[in-house]
Amino acid sequence: MKKNVLLILLFFCLTDAFAQIDIKRTTKDNDLKLSALPYYNYGKGLGITSPDSIFQFNIRFRIQNRATYMQEEGEEAAIDGQVRRLRLRFDGYVGDPRFIYAIQLSFAPGDVGEIKEGENLNIIRDAVIFYRPNKHWNIGFGQTKLPGNRQRVNSSGGLQLTDRTINNAKFNIDRDFGFQVHNQNEHPDKFSYNFRTAITTGEGRNSTDKPDNGLAYTGKVELYPFGSFTKDGAFFEGDLKRETTPKLMVSGAYQYNNKARRTGGQLGDDLFEKKDMKTTFLDAMMKYNGWAAMAAYMKRSAHDPITFNPNDATDIKYIFTGSGFDYQLSYLFPSNYEIIGRFSTQKVNRDIAALAPDTKEYSIGVTKYVWEHAFKAQMEFTLDDMTYLDNTSKQNWYIRFQVEMGI
Template sequence: MKKTVLFFLLLLAISSSAQVTIEQTKHDNDIKLSALPYYSFGKGIGMTSPDSLFQLNIRFRMQNRVSYIQEEDENGAYQGQVRRLRLRLDGYVGNPKFLYALQLSFAPGDVGEVKEGENINIIRDAVVFYRPNKNWNISFGQTKLPGNRQRVNSSGALQLTDRTINNARFTIDRDFGFQVHNMNEFKDKFSYNFKTAISGGEGRNQTGNADDGVAVTGKAELFPFGAFTKDGTYFEGDIMREKKPKLMLSGAFQQNNHAQRTQGQLGNDLFERRTMKSVLLDAMFKYKGWAAMMSYMSRTTPENPITYNPEDNTEFNYVYVGNGFDYQASYITKSNYEFIARYSLQNVGNEIETLTPNTRQYSIGATKYIWEHTFKLQAELNYDTLQYYDGSSKNLWFLRFQVEIGI
């Protein structure tokens, strides 16, 4: 309760001290929200009321893909699917300082399996913002937490067809709560951002029993040589061909108290709640078409990560503890062909090493940008090695082609 009171006092202090000035012309419908990044070559389709008291922007994007998958000792299989289908609405009401953003998902991979007694995951983002000036964003609602770089970036701004295996296991994802972001980005001099969040800790679209656990998240981003061109932190690859070297270093920490799910905001339900701690470190570099990224992610719990069904001790579930590293490099030609290589290694915690394997993933890909990240063709080849506790291993690989298009 004390933490909640202090947090509201902080919001009031920021609101009263911040300068209430913001530049937005009548015809400018490009709303940049640090808690809800997206990649948009244009500005979507915008509508503004005659009195300029209401604005609505409409954006959509979809990813269509086909994959060939080969697992060791199994027959090869083909899979075609609409991987993502998103609709985003954003704008302001009454004054450009008061903004809103909605994002809905419709593809099966987005919504996930429909389970009896659980909510359908159509709503991805539903958040309101108070932006007193260009340096502050204060938000309330459901959206992405200030976590690892690849998760914060839109899935439409990736160089390869999907995020890494470590992002899939260790990300902190979306949640419902309050966020305060302080943004200080400049073109050619040292820049920095600070982002904080207090959220429920159970992930998106949760309506279960209330509890006394909350998630506290903090993140710092440093830009030693100044901000990237056109918010280049929020998309992979140097499609802007930075004329000067640009570097970003960031670190985030989250403590998710009494979490119900195996991965905090994601995963299946545990039989007992666990407190989880996540560390997320990132680096990004871009210069003259070359780009490199590196990340480290980990999750720990001070308690036994394995939880058992009190009515049947043979049934259990566990917190996915461990750590992982991702390394990614690319080059884009002047004709907008890009070549990418990525290596990921994932090590599970000692407490669960008998239950799930360590993984190594090798990826290469090629992308043709037709209209930057909003219209592109992607091809990717992945090879995974799973190493089990008993010394055995299993290999699998897939070849994938994907088309991304949106406005």
């Protein structure tokens, strides 16, 4: 008797459970679809959407493995092999598709940086929430990239050569925590423009230093005279989409960082004294039928940029003030091999001329795209020619092979 009762109860439980699951048979492939299971998509990464569309979760990864043979003048040649970047990215929405989150974590030593006592481990690169009320407006709060120079705004995975320029290394404003507002007005076949602004702490990513009342103010304007690039082509280098008509982007950005604590504003070592600094960026990018050209100008200025240790006058930290130009040209063959040439000049301001050299950098590279920028192999040769205040000079060069893979 007890067994019969249990069987009857089990039967009704199973019946009720299956009644809550909507089972559908698709006409295309005669496959069964259960409404209680999430929906998957395979676009940029692996995406999962809940059956009631309350949330969406997308996961992506990428790795950069490189080997470098380098020769610095006056030093013994060296060979370096490393995982330059290892990233995990998560994005999607919760509750409402207008509320979007983006998370990016880094794990490679070159990304995390040296672990110092009393400082944070820099695993978090991006942790930001965006509200998009319509296609024209993005309002962000959190930590992410600032609207600075084009090469920094682009992902390192979207570069044609294995690394960014010497000017990007010295003048870029990278990431920060705060508020951002973007107004986007892009059209594929007519004049387009974007405005981007940010008010942030000015301390860079993952800062837990004692708070102060200094902030960084950033603004940027982007113009597309002939319409926007195909499939967000302004956010990766090289004409991988082979634009059928000429496409051009010109942009300008400016940041004022009040009471900056670091030598590079959001980046670098801590200064012995807080300083105000101003940074200007001008960029241009053009693509057509496999050809791609880029040019950039960067400048940073600060009043009295050298700071001294109050306990040791010989110990100094300084803001890298100066300016630089970058020029880059490439052609993508139908075989998906690409040749790239780049030339950069960097001139330091007089107030730090005794501390840093003027530099010219020459780079040539070949890239084979297996799956666009997501899977590619790169070979690069770069020469740095440095001239010091006393008219002495020094040359360093390297040859590098790099493989990038991700989804």
